[in-house]
Amino acid sequence: MEKASRFLANSSTALEQLRGLINQHESTPGVPLPAEREMAETLGVGRREIRRALDVLEEEGRIWRKQGKGTFIGPAAPVEPLALQGLVQQTNLLEIMEARLQLEPGLARLAALRATRENLALMQRMLERINKVSPDDRDLNELWDSAFHRAIAEAAGNRLLLGLFDAIDAVRREPAWQHLRELARTPERVDHYNSHHHTIINAIVQRQPNEAAAAMREHLLSLQNALIQAIHLEDDITL
Structure with missing residues (x-):
């Protein structure tokens, strides 16, 4: 069972x-x-x-x-995700990446300006968790990677933007797209992404909003490129 x-x-x-x-x-x-x-x-x-x-x-x-x-x-529950019923059938992973590219660099910028000591500690703990995960465990890598990005969104200090992040992330994790996400998350790429994570959090810790936004954008562009390659690979397999 x-x-x-x-x-x-x-x-x-x-x-x-x-x-x-x-x-x-x-x-x-x-x-x-x-x-x-x-x-x-x-x-x-x-x-x-x-x-x-x-x-x-x-x-x-x-x-x-x-x-x-x-x-x-515990004493604090996360923001309830926006209701986006039916949106999964109307969108795709590339549109989701476009939305992330519009939203998350701004969240990283705000996090560099507003993150509290507790926010920074949480991000550091998330990063430590990611570093301990085997690159071959795609399920656990995706879980902690998503949690790390959410910690940044929470550190931005804007409840509406956090709700938008949760909504996009919920659509992104649609089980029907799991195979494509796994194709895009190879062990070699996981190491590359983890390097990006360190760059992002260092900019946030150093209170460098422009650098944090740029590092997040570079990270998401790498993810987008990997996803495009995964889609092409999937198309080749089904032909």
Whole structure:
């Protein structure tokens, strides 16, 4: 059963669903989450994906765990993503990359100007998590990469822009496009992307907004190019 669930949904999907669950209880922090097995069955994902998603939520401060007691919702829930039902069928990954190129360099610029000490610490922890992941584990790489970018979006200090980021990221992680995302995320490219991450966060830490925006743009252009190559490869395979 768990094996089948993993085939249908990855860790990013589990994370999105758990964020939705937390949003339902944002006014009552301290509410316990169900056991991992129950959450896996309810959300239709594997327990491994649940555990990985919970790791991200704990790092973000959305939940807290107590040995022998369980997992509890933390004091701050993320912004509820904008409702974009049906948009997945009307767009594609290249349009999503265009949207990211318009939004995320600006978020990096604002983060360099506004990031608090807590924001910077969270970004550093996310980066450390990314560095520990095997380049061959594409699911976990994508999970922490997305969490790193979200930490930057949160550090920008604009709730509306954070909501836009969450909406775009939710569409980007559509399971139907997972194969293309995996083709674009080779182990060699993961090392390249991680180098970009260090450049971005260094500019943010040094309070260099223009450099942070430029580094984010360079990073996203590399992702866009890799995605275009993946699409061409996919077309060649299906011919």
